[in-house]
Structures are given as C-alpha cells and as structure tokens.
Amino acid sequence: MEKAYLTPKEIVTATIETGIKKVKTKPLNQFILGILAGAFIAFASEGSNMAAFNLFAKPETYGLGKALAGVVFATGLMLVIIAGGELFTGNTLITIGVLEKKIKLKDMLSNWFFVYLGNFVGALFIAYMMNMSGLFNSGDNMLGGITLKIAAYKTHLTFSQAFYLGIMCNWLVCIAVWMSYGAKDIIGKCFAIFFPISLFITSGFEHSIANMYYIPAGILAKSNASWVEASGLTAEKLAHLNWNTFITKNLVPVTIGNIVGGAILVAGVYWFTYYKNSENA
Secondary structure, eight states, X not given: XXXXXXXXXXXXXXXHHHHHHHHHSOHHHXXXXXXXXXXXXXXXXXXXXXXXXXXXXXXXXXXXXHHHHHHHHHHHHHIIXXXXXXXXXXXXXXXXXXXXXXXXXXXXXXXXXXXXXXXXXXXXXXXXXXHHHTGGGTTTTHHHXXXXXXXXXXXXXXXXXXXXXXXXXXXXXXXXXXXXXXXXXXXXXXXXXXXXXXXXXXXXXXXXXXXXXXXXXXXXXXXXXXXHHHHTOOHHHHHHOSHHXXXXXXXXXXXXHHHIIIIIIIIIHHHIIIIITOTTO
16 A cells, blocks of 8 residues: 655655756746745735734733634645745755755756745735735724734844744744655645644744735834724834835845755755765665
8 A cells, every 4th residue: 555655765855856846947937926825925924913913912812822823824835835836935945956966056046036036026915905905903903003013023133033033934834845745645735734834833933925924014004093003012113113124134034044944954954864874875
C-alpha cells in the first residue's frame, strides 16, 4: 500500500522540483499569482482581526484573542497552497534548489522580486477595500481602533525585535509549507498547514506579507476620526504610524528575518542534513 506522505528526505527532493517549476514560471504569472497570495494572506489577516478584536481590547483576554486569530489566519496559507498562489515567505524555500545547484541564484532572486511585488499589491488592495467597506465600524468602531493599535505596535518595534520575530515567523511558515509538500491529499495539506500557522500567529511573530495588510490598513484608517478615537492612541503614536516607518521600522527587518528563517533554518538545514551531509549523498 502506498504511503500517504513523503519522508523528510523525499520532501527535500519535492521542494527542489517545486522550486524549479516556480522559477520557470513566466514573470507576469509570478506577479499575478503573487497578487492572489497577497490578497489571500490579507483576507486571513482581516478575518482574524474581526474574530478577535474584542478579545484584543482587554489585557486579560489578549492571549485568547491571539489563539482565536491563529485559528482563522491559517486559512490564508491553505488558500495559497491549495487554490494556487505565490507567496514570498514560502518561496524562500527555493534556496534549497540553489544550494543543490539545480536553480540559478539570479532566477531565485527574480522570482522573489516579482512575487514580493505582487504580494504587496494584493495585500494593499484588500487593505484599501476594508477601509472603504465600513467594516472597521464593527463593534462600535473597535475593529478600526484595534486595526490602528496593531499597526502602531508593529511600527514601534526595534530593528532587532522585528528581525528576530521575522526569523521565528518564517521558520514556522516554511515548516508548514514543507509539511504540505509531504502530504499527498488535501486534508493532509490542511492539517500540515494549520498547526504551524496558528502557532506563529498565537505567538505574535512577524510576517512581512501579512504586515503589508496590517500596517497599511492602519495607516489608511488614520483618516477616520471615530476609529482613531476608539484606538486610544496618542498623537505621537499616530504620527509615528506612516509609510516611512512601515518600511524602515517593520517591513525591511521583518523581510530579512523571514529570509533567514526560511532560507537558512529550513531550506539550508534540511539540505545539509539530508543531501550534503547524508551518508547516501
């Protein structure tokens, strides 16, 4: 009877083969699939906030809110993997093909560029539509207020905090993608994705693509006085929440951390263990 999963070493081979297919995809298609993935992750972000905003509002229920958000957020990567999409953070696993000399470095970097750009467009589109939809009025404007507070928190992280939170995030995200490659049916892929993703959200780690929704949504929400009032943020914190701090205080260090978490701690480690340093290599 054929087993319903791949062994870790077999996942290495599957990941290399998947990476080869990804870099051979036309750049325009990489960009379009990146838009879809960015939108899927943004949907997961706004949905998790909607589910948990009232729990986030109170210190004594904050942890429960994170756990609930994690349950909802896991849907995002399921959509990417099963429905089809290209996600920058997961594509850091292409590194394993570069290490095995099956993929050129320039081709991987090109893929990262077009997918990252597409992810940003998709996430920003959802952030814009959420602001225009009126949904941030939910809970007597509290959803809008929490959206602002989350964005402000993320832009107040130090570079090193954002970097390390980014490493831990994509370590788990890429483990989720890795295990999904090892599952041979949709149910198996869903379970492989659900637990690591819910863990990263519950833990409070930083995902560069999710933050392409969280922070722009907060920046756009600053224009609504009711949401600003519900946030309880000081004028100083509101002023600090802008496009410059989004990029410099969060997106850059988190992206670098995400690359380290996926390319080194998952792709690099498993390549070395199962290929480079394997007795059967």
